[in-house]
Amino acid sequence: MNLEQPDVEYAIRFINDELAGLYPAREIRGFTELIFEHLLNYSKTDLLIRNDTKLSNSAFLQIEKIVGQLLKHKPIQYILGEAWFYGLKLEVSPDVLIPRQETEELVKWIIDDTGSGPVKVLDIGTGSGCIAIGLSLNLPFPEVTAIDISDGALDVAAKNAERLGADIGFIKEDIFAPAIVNSAKYDIIVSNPPYVTESEKMLIDSNVLHYEPVEALFVPDNRPLVYYEAILALAAKCLTSEGRLYLEINEGKFNEIAELLRRYMFGKIEIRKDLNGKYRMVRACARC
Numbered sequence: 001m002n003l004e005q006p007d008v009e010y011a012i013r014f015i016n017d018e019l020a021g022l023y024p025a026r027e028i029r030g031f032t033e034l035i036f037e038h039l040l041n042y043s044k045t046d047l048l049i050r051n052d053t054k055l056s057n058s059a060f061l062q063i064e065k066i067v068g069q070l071l072k073h074k075p076i077q078y079i080l081g082e083a084w085f086y087g088l089k090l091e092v093s094p095d096v097l098i099p100r101q102e103t104e105e106l107v108k109w110i111i112d113d114t115g116s117g118p119v120k121v122l123d124i125g126t127g128s129g130c131i132a133i134g135l136s137l138n139l140p141f142p143e144v145t146a147i148d149i150s151d152g153a154l155d156v157a158a159k160n161a162e163r164l165g166a167d168i169g170f171i172k173e174d175i176f177a178p179a180i181v182n183s184a185k186y187d188i189i190v191s192n193p194p195y196v197t198e199s200e201k202m203l204i205d206s207n208v209l210h211y212e213p214v215e216a217l218f219v220p221d222n223r224p225l226v227y228y229e230a231i232l233a234l235a236a237k238c239l240t241s242e243g244r245l246y247l248e249i250n251e252g253k254f255n256e257i258a259e260l261l262r263r264y265m266f267g268k269i270e271i272r273k274d275l276n277g278k279y280r281m282v283r284a285c286a287r288c
Contacts, residue, residue, distance in 0.1 A: 006060050008036070009051040018067045031076050035066055038080045073207040086134040090160045095152030097216045099130040102274040103192055106248055106281045107134040109272065110188060113244065113283070116140050120184070122238070123147070124175055124191035124231055127216060129157030129168065131190055136166040147173035147181055150215075175230045182234055185243075189235045192248035193227035194219050224253060225260055232264040239286040247282050254279040 006014075012032055019028045036042035039059055042050070055063075069079045077083040077098045083090050085099035086107055092098055107130075118141035123132040126146035136144045146168050148154050154170050161168045171180055175193075196217050201209065208217070219226055228247065235245045245266065249257050254271050261269050266284040274280040 005054045005057070007051065007055060008042075008047065008053050011055055011060060011063050012047070012051070015063065015067055019070060022071065031070060034076055034080060035063060038082065039063070073210065075207050075211055078211055083128070085128075085130040086138070088130075088133060088137070088164060090128050090130055090133070091156055091163075092128050093152065093156055094211060095150060095213060096128040096156050097212055099128055102276075102278075102280045103130060103248060104134075105272075105274050106190070106192070106246060107131055107138075109281065109283065110135060110190060110244075110246055111138050114139055114188070118143065119187040120240075121145065121188045121190065122181060122184075122186040124189065124234075125149075125193050125216070125227075126157050126170070127153050127192075129160045129166075129170075131192065132157070132168050133161055133164055133166045135188075135190075136161070136168050137164065145169045145171060145181060145184070145186075147171045147175070147178075149174050150213075153216075175227065175234065178234055182238060184238060185240050186238055187240050187243050188246065189231070189239060189243070190246040191227075191231050193231060195224070195227065195248075195250040195253065197221050197224050197250075224250070225256060228257055228260055232260060232266070236264045236266070236286055241287050243286055245284050245286065248280060249282055251278040251280055254282070257282060 015032050016028055033044055036047060039062055066079050070076065075098055077092050078094060081091060083092045083099050086104050090099060119139060121135055121142055121144045123146040126132050126148045129146060132144050132146035136142050146157060154172055158170050173181055194217055198218055199221050239245060258269050258271060261284045266286055269282065269284045271279050271282045
């Protein structure tokens with residue numbers, strides 16, 4: 001770089017030139033917005049009206065470093081260490097999945113369904129804590145418990161909850177042998193469990209395969225519903241009489257999941273499509 005003090009416009013061109021052909025233009029614009037918001041607290045408007053602002057050499061070096069990692073297909077959220085979810089900025093690390101839009105839709109469904117009274121919520125496999133925190137901060141009188149088997153995930157989730165002021169009880173718990181949460185009753189049980197089969201790996205983007213935690217993604221081909229079976233066994237026992245179960249699901253397994261719910265005597269089963277038209281979430285109740 002020959003410029004002693006590059007400006008914002010130069011940096012934007014640099015990002016575009018380096019990533020062109022590797023990512024779609026819309027995704028590159030998104031990267032640019034996230035990079036400047038992270039480094040300089042710039043809004044989209046700032047990128048337009050302050051594009052002649054000079055950058056320090058250290059800021060531009062940071063941009064170069066971020067772009068270098070994007071060239072290796074590392075997710076921007078892991079590079080920056082943060083991700084947006086339901087209007088909240090969350091810390092993320094390779095210990096947790098990056099929160100996604102369809103999970104926001106699941107959270108909104110729960111919020112829209114829930115009245116003004118107190119509710120006890122259990123989030124199974126909390127990861128970054130995105131579901132638990134989204135519900136804790138948007139339901140009127142929530143008592144939220146969140147479990148995960150991963151120490152790293154629980155650490156990330158607890159930090160996020162503390163920073164955002166969400167009152168959540170985090171517990172290290174194995175859904176296949178729950179020792180604590182199975183003695184309580186919950187009005188809402190929610191989970192986004194692993195549901196991608198091993199044979200579907202070829203359909204997954206390389207940045208997901210190489211960087212996101214495989215234990216939070218994949219299930220064996222011969223037991224694709226193994227997590228749902230464990231969750232339903234717990235939910236059938238622990239949901240209150242008016243309680244509701246919400247699950248994110250594999251779009252290709254919605255019929256099998258509906259049958260599994262019926263086998264566990266769940267009723268009022270509703271399967272919804274996400275904004276992309278894929279069957280990605282289900283709601284049911286245990287005694288209705």
